[in-house]
Amino acid sequence: MSSTTGKSFKRPLIASSAAAALLGTAALMAPAASTANAATDTSPVAVCLTGNTSTTNEITVKLPQVAVEPVLQATPSYLGPCASYGTPTALGNGNVRTYAQQDNSGKPLSIGFVFPKATLQNLPTTMSDRHHCYDIDGNGTIDEHTECMGGHELPLDLPAALTNTPGVPYKWALMNFNLMGHGPTGIYDVQHFDFHFYVQPKAERDAIRPGPCGLAINCDDFATATKPVPSQYMPAGYIDNGVAEVAMGNHLIDQSSPEWHNQPFTRTFIYGAYDAKISFLEPMITKAWFDGLLAGTNTNGCYPIPQPQSWQIAGWYPKDYCLRYRANRGDFTVSMENYQHS
Incomplete structure (x- = not known):
């Protein structure tokens, strides 16, 4: 800073x-x-x-x-204060990088992803980068629609100024672009981005193997991913639908989110879990929402993150996630903000 x-x-x-x-x-x-x-x-x-x-x-x-x-x-x-930044990675006609704003004591004020509007142009036109596929039906071919997961993934480092701060539990970040979304059918099968903030070390995440269970995940790893998170660490209003995925783990769903009540999916907040522990925090946002921010039909805003009673790892945790288009910079930010120490 x-x-x-x-x-x-x-x-x-x-x-x-x-x-x-x-x-x-x-x-x-x-x-x-x-x-x-x-x-x-x-x-x-x-x-x-x-x-x-x-x-x-x-x-x-x-x-x-x-x-x-x-x-x-x-x-x-x-x-302000001025941000520190992670390493940019190319996507579309632009790039994506992480950023963090911290006060003089090191407390995080905003941790997020930032990308220019050009990133939304010339996005991948295939379903998957084929990093995480498995021949589930054993027919000798891979169906990208049903046997490849993760869409196009961009592992990203977080700023060193952030990860070197005591009490910051986040270790790395991951952005996924999903050309046609993913299941469940009729819920999340629209073009969108996943923005993961991982508290799980990357090596542990990478070790979640492909296989025929769940969403192309190894069956033993599916069992590990779906171990129940103790109730005091389970976010309020979230349920486990057994949506465990290769190289990612389980996805806990906010059952109050509008897309589960006959409304179109636009934005939501997901918690990840693995081996009975929260492993990542994830805003999931449609490309159409970003297009609306750029056009001015959607407005910049922050939205509450449902909280657990307590956290398994002590540290700084956000109470809001925020989506913004900064016209004077021509870029978007997806951030977690309003931090409290647990």
Whole structure:
């Protein structure tokens, strides 16, 4: 995280005279607004100031409330503190990477995925990357629709600044693009993305073998994946439908989610489980929802994550997940926010 000091603030601004001018404008705006309306909240707001969408020239500054929106409209800056980033991986005409925003103590404020709008163009046109397939019917051929799982997967590293922070249980991330969705039929069989935040080590996840049970999973591993999660760790309102998958584990379903009540699937939140433990947290979002954010027919927003009574691994856990399109940067974010320590 960058600190806001006179010295730290000069170097990045050399690359952006426009940003420097905006800071000067902000300084002039604040007292005028305060005089016009004494009730206006003038407490400073953290903004990550940048003159371009590169992640190499970002600096956290504090601006008066009245200056924030003009700066965000005029530059690709965003509400701070500045993020740390994982390694980008190509998808479509763009890429996907993880990011994290933390306060000065290291507490996570936002952990998520970020990708430019170009990522939604020229997406894969096949059902699967064939990384996780099994000849379930034994006929000597692989049917990508029924015998391959995971769609197109992108394993991603999380920022080192995040994973090196004590009390952060997340180890890595995984994004999946599903061209025609997946089962159950009539529920999740529409084009969508899965955004996994794993507390399970990647080596353990990778060891979940293919086989003829469940969703192309080894039968012994299916039994391990579907071991009941103790009730105090089971998220409120979630049920186990036995949806265990190769290289992923079981999927616990929010039975109150609209798609289970005769409404179209748009977005939902899934918990993963393996060997009676929560293994990942997963917002699952349709491509159509992102298209709507870009078009302005859907609005940016945050949605509550149902919580268990307690967590098996102590640490920081989110109470909301958020979906946003940032027009000034031309990118989308899918994040978990509103963290509390368990």
